[in-house]
Amino acid sequence: MIPTPNQTALILPKIDVQKFNINGWNIIFTPKKSSLMSIRCLLQGGALSEQEGLAHLRDRALQQLMELNSELPMLSGEIEIITSHQYSHICYDGLCDELEDFLKTINHLCSNSPELNTVLNDCLEQISSELRSTNDWPQNILSAVFREHFTNLKWGIPGRHSTINQYTSDDLFKSWNHHYHNPSGTLIITGDLKTNDIQKLLKILPQSKPKACEAHLYRLRKEQYFIEMDLEQTHLLMATPIPGINTPHFDAWRVATEILSGDIDGKIPQKLRVNSGLTYDLSAFILEGTQNSVLMLTSSVSQFKQAFEIINTTLQQAHLDLSQTDINKALLHLKIEQIEARISCSDICDHIEQQWTLNQSIPPEFTDTDTHLAPNLVHQIMGQISSADWLCIAVGSKIHIPESFKTIDKPSSFD
Template identity: 20%
Template sequence: MVKMKTMDNGLCVVGEENSFVRSVALGIWIKNGSIDENKNNNGISHFIEHMMFKGTKNRTAKNIADEMSEVGGRINAFTGKEYMCYYAHTLDNHIDVALDVLSDMILNSGMKDEDMKKEKGVIIEEINMYEDSPEEIVHDLIQEESWSGSTLGYNILGTKELVNNFTKKDIEEYMSKHYIPENIVISVVGKFDFDEMFDKISEKFSVLKKKNRVERIGKLNYKKCFVTKDKDIEQVHLCMSFPSIPYNSDEIYILSILNTILGGGINSRLFQSIREEKGLAYSIYSYVETYNIAGMLNIYAATNPTQIEPVILGVMEEINLLLEKGIDEKELNQTKEQLKSNLIIGFENMNSRMSSYGKTKLMIDRIKSQDEMIEGINAVNLDSFMNFAKKTFNYNEMSTALVGRHKDIDIERIKNLCTR
């Protein structure tokens, strides 16, 4: 059973005790990401995440790494568009070490000038690595253009120029607005005692004072786009996107089934048609991105410039076939079983459970249980699936992004094909 308790300052702790394991996963989830930034500090959330590992007033960066290694634990973090997480996984008898290290990082970060200078260099190299990855670029390109005018379109890494200009004052001011108790959920799953853990967390985090939360954008306008980037590479990287539903929509399970059938694996329609039958692309798949106020269903492919038009036409052909002929009960039930299997097997991992509880509590202010998700998948029928598919695949709303050598592509011809 998942337990939940809120500290006096507003910080929420969720947890699930599991006596059948010998480990504990602990995550500090913060409602902060690139969506909370502006044009002058884009990338600061990700920069702060990096700086948390550079040492505290009590520990050096090496101390942080050594203390976790000495107990055989793992520690890491990530930054997204709407949230970030600092997390650790240890044996149950070492969870106090993980809590002490993570809380020290969040509450007592050193933010030394020399460390900031070094980490700016590291992140600039990360940006350079990103710029060498056309698959990453094409995904971000379509996001930036489709949500242009909104911070949802911001790149999580920011730019080299902005990163170079961050100061300690910038970080302190930003953290004082966003690293506040009302924006934090601490999720713990594994072999531990919830009441004991709540008391230990309270002892660490009671120093955070209650503050008013900074309101996020509450509305978003999708903008259909056709965007290209000239890059000297052998293949063309393509992304075709349709606006879809937000994370908390009742139709989220229909979207998952649609994505799985279309391009979610090697037995999907796009993989079997475009790669296996026609041999037009080595890499092709679909994926979904859902946020609190918006969502997208995306189709990605990488192919030879001479094959880009047949790939686009092949994708449209598969979409049209799905809309015209639909799916049968066998394909629907097979996909449901696939999703339920992935969900159940994933929930056998303590990190997965910790992440699910922390994310859902942080983003929609409640816990989505495994049973609720299975019921949602089971509730999808042929009629609801087809109604959703017809609503989603509207070519008048489709956005397209291409990354590759412009001289190898008939841009206008492709644009006319995608914006008809």
């Protein structure tokens, strides 16, 4: 007789998230037993409508200056710099005993006038080289069209060749002063460190001055656009507006998204991949915002007309045949993701960073151990998805595109 396995509920490990303020900086500290630590330094400034490409150029210059500056401490880990959502993210993963050296680096960046002219030309050449290949990839084209036509997101994008090459070291210096000499900063730290020791070390940070963020705006309507490229498959992006994360029971939207696309047995993969064999690549995700968000679906498909019809039909029938098993399975997948987000210092930092840049809050699942959703809430959300109007952008061969799609030019980084 085969013994019945013991089934135990998945329990989310508790996360001790401490939040305090030093010199105007928001400090978010999560103690975790590990020889490594992770730090995310978020410097806020500028605006979504800042001049195109300037933030990207500034942070490229920052990276080079950090590598060339012999006055800065040597760190065993790697520093990565990313610009997005009105924040410059300086990410560091390294040894716990290097916290003081990292803080000295941040203090140096915020307290010294850099010789930007020494790296400007090299940065311009690097970015120009990258721009030449930007529009060779369908996914980049979809993102560029979506960003340019349907959002106000200019912050942190590489820009166009003509725009980038108009900037001078004076432009860069003014931008640097705005961001680093008057920082509005948040430090997210995870590692085997003591709160008292951290608080003592953080006193070297320069004074931080809070700045307000602009709201992301999306201009989504039921429209269909097509960019012609000689490709074997058609790449598509679909988007529809949904409420923001501050909406009560927003977790129901996450569950609904998981039901639509999760794993191989999600509603859309089941119809599109398993039953029809039209794709190996499909994902649905939410661009989360405080007041409004966007539910997005991306895929690369063969026989686009047939695939597009299957996707639309599946979306329109999303509220049908929805069982408690579907909901439980989606909740389980989401809980597994939450557990995985607690495994390493880097995962914890990344998760906190993502939530903080949205609405300056701690991820609710770090303080609330379980998600409780009434089944009727998920049914209601699936009903809203069934009746939603979707924007669709497709890139591929014209012979596969329905006549309802409006042809637009391929975006170019060179003008």
